[in-house]
Amino acid sequence: MSAEVPEIKYLFRPRSVAVVGASGTPGKIGYSLMSNILSSGYEGEVYPINPKGGEILGRPVYKSIEDVPGEVDIALIAVPASLVKSVVQSCARKKVRFLPIITSGFSEVGNIQEEREIVEIARSAGMRIIGPNMFGIFTAAASLNATFGPRDIMPGGVAIITQSGALGIAMIGKSAVEHVGLSTIISVGNKSDIDEADLLEYLAEDGLTRAILIYMEGVHDGPRLLSVLKHVTRVKPVVVIKSGRSKRGAMAAASHTGSLAGSDEVFDAVMRQAGVLRADSIQDAFEWSKFLASAPLPQGRNTVIVTNGGGVGVLATDACERFGVKLYDDAQRLHEIFDEMTPSFGSTKNPIDITGQASADDYVAALKAAAEAEEIHAALALYCETAVFDVNSMEQMIERMDAEFRSHGKPVLFALLGGEKIETCIAGLRAKGVAVFGDVYSCVGSLGALYRQYEFRRRPPAEVETASIDVSACEAVIANALSEGRNFLLAHEGRALMEATGVPMPKSRVVRSIGEAVEAAEEIGYPVVLKIVSRDILHKSDAGGVALDLENKGEVLDAYQAIIHNAKRYKPDARIDGVEVAEMLKPGLETIVGARIDRTFGPTLMFGLGGIYVEVMKDVAFRALPLSRWEVMSMLQEIRTYPLLLGVRGEDPKDIDLVVDTLIRLGTLLLSCKEISDIEINPLVVYEKGEGVRSVDVRVLLHNA
Ligand code: ACO
Numbered sequence: 070m071s072a073e074v075p076e077i078k079y080l081f082r083p084r085s086v087a088v089v090g091a092s093g094t095p096g097k098i099g100y101s102l103m104s105n106i107l108s109s110g111y112e113g114e115v116y117p118i119n120p121k122g123g124e125i126l127g128r129p130v131y132k133s134i135e136d137v138p139g140e141v142d143i144a145l146i147a148v149p150a151s152l153v154k155s156v157v158q159s160c161a162r163k164k165v166r167f168l169p170i171i172t173s174g175f176s177e178v179g180n181i182q183e184e185r186e187i188v189e190i191a192r193s194a195g196m197r198i199i200g201p202n203m204f205g206i207f208t209a210a211a212s213l214n215a216t217f218g219p220r221d222i223m224p225g226g227v228a229i230i231t232q233s234g235a236l237g238i239a240m241i242g243k244s245a246v247e248h249v250g251l252s253t254i255i256s257v258g259n260k261s262d263i264d265e266a267d268l269l270e271y272l273a274e275d276g277l278t279r280a281i282l283i284y285m286e287g288v289h290d291g292p293r294l295l296s297v298l299k300h301v302t303r304v305k306p307v308v309v310i311k312s313g314r315s316k317r318g319a320m321a322a323a324s325h326t327g328s329l330a331g332s333d334e335v336f337d338a339v340m341r342q343a344g345v346l347r348a349d350s351i352q353d354a355f356e357w358s359k360f361l362a363s364a365p366l367p368q369g370r371n372t373v374i375v376t377n378g379g380g381v382g383v384l385a386t387d388a389c390e391r392f393g394v395k396l397y398d399d400a401q402r403l404h405e406i407f408d409e410m411t412p413s414f415g416s417t418k419n420p421i422d423i424t425g426q427a428s429a430d431d432y433v434a435a436l437k438a439a440a441e442a443e444e445i446h447a448a449l450a451l452y453c454e455t456a457v458f459d460v461n462s463m464e465q466m467i468e469r470m471d472a473e474f475r476s477h478g479k480p481v482l483f484a485l486l487g488g489e490k491i492e493t494c495i496a497g498l499r500a501k502g503v504a505v506f507g508d509v510y511s512c513v514g515s516l517g518a519l520y521r522q523y524e525f526r527r528r529p530p531a532e533v534e535t536a537s538i539d540v541s542a543c544e545a546v547i548a549n550a551l552s553e554g555r556n557f558l559l560a561h562e563g564r565a566l567m568e569a570t571g572v573p574m575p576k577s578r579v580v581r582s583i584g585e586a587v588e589a590a591e592e593i594g595y596p597v598v599l600k601i602v603s604r605d606i607l608h609k610s611d612a613g614g615v616a617l618d619l620e621n622k623g624e625v626l627d628a629y630q631a632i633i634h635n636a637k638r639y640k641p642d643a644r645i646d647g648v649e650v651a652e653m654l655k656p657g658l659e660t661i662v663g664a665r666i667d668r669t670f671g672p673t674l675m676f677g678l679g680g681i682y683v684e685v686m687k688d689v690a691f692r693a694l695p696l697s698r699w700e701v702m703s704m705l706q707e708i709r710t711y712p713l714l715l716g717v718r719g720e721d722p723k724d725i726d727l728v729v730d731t732l733i734r735l736g737t738l739l740l741s742c743k744e745i746s747d748i749e750i751n752p753l754v755v756y757e758k759g760e761g762v763r764s765v766d767v768r769v770l771l772h773n774a
Contacts, residue, residue: 073195075142075166077271080199081208081253083142084113086215087134087165089156090147091117093125098171099147101217102205103128109207109214109222114139134163141165145205145215150174150183153201157187161194170201171217176259177202188261203258204234207241207251209277216241216254225250226279226362228272230265232257232286236351240284243351248500249359252277264289266297273301280362282354285311288336291670295343295693299531302344306361306522309345310354311336335667338691342700344525346518356511357518360504364480364519366526369446371397372516374420375435376451377427377458381486382420384509385451392517396420397445406442410434425455429466436470440477447480447516451509454487463494471503480504480519484512531697536734540741542569547744547771558769560602560649570738572731572750572764577651583629589650590625596653599628601636605643607768612639618653625650654763658713658723659752664735666746666772667693672739674701674732678710679752686710694736701729701736714755721757728755731762746772 086106092099099119103126106115116137117125124130131137134144134156144165146156150172160168168191175184184201191198199206205216209224218238227249231237237256244251252275257264265283272278281301288294301307311333340347346361348354372394376382389396396419397403407417410431416422421439423431432450439448450470454460467483474481482504485491491507498505506512546565550558558566561579568574578589579602590597601614609615613635616628629648636643659679667673670693677689690707692700705711705728716722731753739745747770754763 074197075195077197077267079142080167080197080206081271081275082210083167083208083213085116085139085141085143086111086113086213087116087118087131087137087141087144088147088215089118089134089144089160090171091119091125091130093123098217100125102145102147102171102215105214105216105218105220108220110212111214113142113211113213116141118144134159134165137163143167143169143206143215145169145171146201147171147217150180154183154187154190157190157196157198161190161196164194165196167197167199169199169203169205169215170258171203171205172200173202175201176261184259184261191262198262199255200258201261202234203256204238206253206255208253208255209251210253210275218242219245221245222254223248223250224252224277226252226277227358228252228275228278228281229254229284230257230268230272230281231255231284232260233284234258236284240351240355243355247355247359248502249355250362250502252279260289264294266290266294269297269301269307273297273304279305280358281305281307282358283307283309284351284354285309288669291339291667292693295339295670298340298343298345302522302525306358306518307343307345308348308354308358308361308518309340310348310351311340332667332669334689335670335673335691335693339670339673339693342692344522344528346521353511353514356506356515359502360482360515361519361522363502364504365475365478367446367480367519367523368478369444370395370520370523371445372447372449373397373403373439373445374449374451375432375439376420376422376453377425377432377455378451378453379416379420379422381451381453381484381509382422385449385484385513386420388510388513389449389517392513392520394447394449394513394516394520399444402442402444406438406445407435410438420451425453426457427455428458429462432466433470436481437473440470440473440479440481445479447519448474448482449512449516450481450483451512452483452485452487452491454485454491460487460490460494463491464497467494467498467503467505468501480516482506482512482516484509529697529699531700533695534698534701534733535695535737535740536571536730538571538734538737538741539569543738543742547742550771551744555604556771557604557607558771559604559646560600561646563767563769566738566769567750567764567767570734572734572767573727573761574764575652575654577649579647579649581647583626586629586648586650587622587625590619590622593650593652596620597625598649598651598653599625599632600649600651601632602646602649603636603640603643604646605640606636612636614639654754654765655756657754657756657763660728660755661689661749661751662728662732662735662753663747663749663751664694664732664739664745665748666739672736674704674736676704676728676732677708678713682710683751694740696733696736698729698733701732704732705729716757723755724758724761725755726758727762728753731764744771746770 090099415424663675672694
């Protein structure tokens with residue numbers, strides 16, 4: 070049974086810290102922890118624990134944590150794995166609040182049972198565990214460096230949560246080199262108890278933290294992480310680096326939706342859905358976090374580039390397109406704003422080219438005009454080293470312009486290209502926290518990250534949308550399949566499910582004789598399609614069990630016999646439940662829609678165009694449920710082939726509303742009927758606006774009966 074959990078603020082603002090396994094031997098982790106804690110300016114109590122007693126770094130050593138006179142908010146554990154359990158038991162008796170367990174040798178090497186036992190002991194005593202297999206915690210709020218990483222950590226606005234200990238320690242070093250001030254850095258190790266979501270909840274409210282960087286290897290509780298992230302990103306930027314973009318982790322599955330939903334594709338989509346910025350490299354993650362922690366959020370999308378070089382201006386323009394930065398293009402207004410400081414051989418068309426002869430004063434004039442112009446919301450200032458510009462005045466000019474833009478609440482970023490003096494200038498300015506870069510791409514990439522944050526904050530609050538569906542009719546169909554020991558639905562059952570869900574299907578009937586087949590075809594109207602219905606044949610086309618475009622009675626008679634014959638040859642013992650006679654649909658745009666339980670994020674939706682688009686280009690989008698109508702719509706817009714839905718080359722637009730409606734209905738079905746693991750409509754044929762959609766083939770898998 071779990072006892073009441075301690076407030077997480079005591080992890081970040083502990084009043085006392087114990088080190089179990091504290092050591093007086095330099096080079097040992099228990100020594101480094103003590104030495105870092107004592108030199109970090111921490112004002113709370115520090116208790117070294119070691120059965121040998123004595124003193125470590127001038128502090129009296131307690132032989133057991135239970136001997137400590139006062140309360141203990143944090144007990145760092147750095148004893149060998151074989152001793153951890155008994156130490157945790159001692160901590161439980163002492164009623165310690167948080168246990169960051171540094172020690173390795175638990176679930177990461179297969180020792181899962183012992184890790185579980187330790188968590189159990191902690192939970193029943195109202196303690197929380199961080200790790201095991203982690204490097205400790207730095208928290209600026211308490212001036213506490215309780216890590217065995219580098220000693221000096223610059224306080225600031227970026228919080229780092231890392232799953233990898235070694236990478237985390239490297240990031241402490243990197244944060245010093247890159248002048249990234251940290252509000253906290255904490256490693257979560259094996260995440261046996263506390264995970265990213267617990268820490269994010271605190272960091273969202275933390276006054277010191279202005280941006281959050283997470284390094285993640287795996288996700289434990291996807292739905293919870295998503296719901297916490299959706300909240301945090303509304304108030305603070307979150308940058309994630311996740312390893313595992315490769316395909317190896319992709320799950321083999323019995324449907325397109327499953328095989329396309331490689332864990333990384335879904336992770337990527339869900340992060341975007343939550344407004345998280347996913348970085349490919351640690352470098353980008355640092356650049357973005359540092360910039361986002363101090364940049365004002367722009368009030369609009371209009372960006373100008375001010376440059377002394379045409380070439381670099383073009384490079385930046387390309388980068389703006391790539392990173393979604395919109396260049397202001399009102400030629401007349403741009404001319405009015407920038408004409409005065411632009412030579413006749415320059416250009417006031419964005420990029421504003423103040424030419425190679427530009428001096429510091431010219432930059433000041435152009436940038437001041439940009440800062441003051443109401444229509445301009447952000448600026449990129451590019452500089453290529455020239456002999457006419459006095460580099461000695463560069464640093465001062467940039468600081469002045471940085472302050473000018475801040476006073477207007479607008480972001481400005483600088484990219485400087487040149488030799489040694491320029492590099493020194495960049496280093497000096499970066500140390501002061503000015504957004505200066507030595508490369509156009511990372512400069513524009515950082516502004517792009519800020520604009521993604523801007524877009525996310527402007528999204529309407531997500532109001533979950535569900536459809537009205539006949540859940541009891543759906544449950545009845547599912548119960549029947551399960552009672553027969555099946556984990557999939559037969560064609561007519563899939564059809565009944567879609568009818569109860571309100572997804573439009575072509576007219577159809579299942580028949581059991583050749584005479585009935587002709588009767589049904591005449592009732593439905595030619596042309597018709599015939600399909601084998603057998604619980605033992607999932608892939609009907611492979612079995613020769615499908616005949617299309619049958620125009621008359623004669624063709625139906627021939628096709629019926631051929632289908633039965635093919636099915637028996639394909640699988641002699643297959644049980645034939647009948648033949649489906651269906652309306653032959655007129656051509657439309659073939660799409661694929663899916664709803665499935667993702668291993669990490671639970672219920673998810675997928676949408677893409679069908680046929681070659683899905684087979685070859687894998688042009689699909691994912692979202693985790695529940696979703697607002699707006700979020701479903703954004704999923705359609707995300708695929709590269711979205712223009713085909715809008716209509717190309719004079720075609721009328723397609724019935725996008727009905728596609729959105731179908732996705733919402735499938736999502737509602739998946740959330741309502743817990744027995745379903747996988748639904749896929751392939752194809753869902755989409756007609757022109759007002760003419761709706763038709764679900765041609767639906768495949769439904771159930772959790773194993
Ligand atoms: N209570 C308190 N202290 C104890 C106890 C006890 N019950 N029993 C022993 N100790 C003392 C030891 O006497 C020793 O102190 P000493 O130097 O005065 O003798 C101290 O605890 C440490 O014990 P050692 O046996 O010396 O263990 P050592 O320091 O070699 O290793 C450690 C312990 C660091 C926890 C090791 O087992 C380990 O897990 N190392 C990996 C840590 C790691 O990499 N974590 C992962 C994240 S960070 C990253 O990946 C970079």
